[in-house]
Amino acid sequence: MPRIIRVDQVSKTFRTKEGEVLALNDVSLDIPEGAFFGIVGTSGAGKSTLLRMLNLLDSPTSGTILFRDRPLRDLDSGALRDYSLKVSTVFQSFxxxxxxxxxxxxxxxxxxxKVPRTERLRRARELIELVGLDGKEKAYPSQLSGGQKQRVGIARALISDPEVLLCDxxxxxxDSATTAVILDLLQDLKRRLGFTVVLITHSWDVVRYACDSVALMQHGRLIEAGRVRDLLEDPASQLGPMLLPADGEETANGGADDTSDADLDLVFASGSQQSRVLSRLAREFLVDVELRSGRIEHIGGATYSRFLVRFTSQDDSRVPLESIRQTLTEAGVEIRENAHVR
Structure with missing residues (x-):
């Protein structure tokens, strides 16, 4: 998928009475065209500072931001006006x-x-229908719920027919129910109109629900980024366990080779047929298989299952852990090492 935005070694320093504050530290990031791209992090991670640069409210201290491979700093005033129409923002506070x-x-x-009145009202009425606000044309914000106000904000951001929608x-x-409705609306509009979504959030639930790509920021640095599916299926990913946390209150013991039981924290991607895989292990290695805790999530357009599984030898002999690990890996099952199962 071609990128629409590139952030290339961007840093941002703010000067305060107490001294300089490094808000962004050498951040490089590609946002694919057509993605529902989440940028997640706690307060102070730098995600909102980055968004302000994408919508021209601020500029980098160093580094470059490119739109369709053109550096924003090289754009003249006319090209910057065009960019501001192609990249719109939906705000938290409506x-x-x-x-x-x-x-x-x-x-x-x-x-x-100064678009002619007839044309702008025609376009506004089209968007009112698209965002599900039929009958609310003459209502004032004080007469709307929070979800309805955000629908107005989304429609207003889309009236310039943007290529990128920034959601701060x-x-x-x-509330959680309205959040799901608004995310469903954004996904539906994205499919219909073909724009890219860049969603700034602190919520992993929002990322799991809506995003197909994600970047994690901490203390002004980019920690990791990629497609959600790739991150979930990469055992070395730091983001994978955050996208699909485990349930329960136990810790996988990692399976010492000299014990008669072993716990493994396993992630099954959609289509990996976990029942068949676990039944095969029980038959081949003479172990009992117990699912101690787990969860199933629909993330990034695919279904993933994560289970804490206990393997117990049927004759009190040592569990053949390395052979079990090899069989699981060959079957496409990810093994989370020494995972804390919450």
Whole structure:
């Protein structure tokens, strides 16, 4: 998938009374065109600083941001205006005009651009239908729920027909049920209209629910990024365990080779037929197989299962752990080493 945005060795330093603060430290990142791309991290991770650079509210201290392989710093004023139309933002706090109706709020960007009234109202009405606000054209923000206000914000961001939709904690002010509805709406609009979504969030639940690609930021640094499926199926990934945490209160013992039982923390990708794999292990190695805890998640368009599995020798002999590991690996099962199963 070709990239639409590249962040190349970007750093950002802020000067304060206490001295300099390094908000971004040598961040490099590719955002594929058509992705639902999550940037996740706790407060202070640098994700919102990065988003401000993507929507031209700030600029890097060093490094380069490219849109379709053109550095933003090289764009003249006309090209920057074009970029601002191609990259729109949905805000956490809605940022609606309280004295304007839903229709007027959505049409406002076209009003600023002096698009003829007939055309801007036609476009606004189309988006009202797309985001599910039929009948609310004349309502004011004070008459709307939080989810309805965010639908207005999404419609307003889409009225310029952008190629990229930046979502700055766009669901953090909403309850969990409304969050799911808004994420479903964004996914549906993305499919219909063909734009790329860049979602800034602190919530792993949001990433699991909606994103097909993700980047983790901590203390101004990029820790890891990639397609959700690839990260889940990579045993070395730091993001994999965060995307699919285990349940329970136990710790996998890793299976000492001289014991008659061993716990392994296993991740099965969709299509890996875990029942058949575990039955084969029981037959071939004369072990009892016990699923001690686990969970099943639909993430990044695929289904994953994670289980803490105990293997116990049927005759009190040593569990042939290395042979079990090899068989699991050949079957495409990921083994999480020394995992804490929560």
């Amino acid at each position: 940022n609606l005009f309280h004295g304007r109706t839903v229709l007027e709020n959505i049409a406002f960007p076209l009003t600023v651009r 904690e766009a669901t953090s002010a909403l």
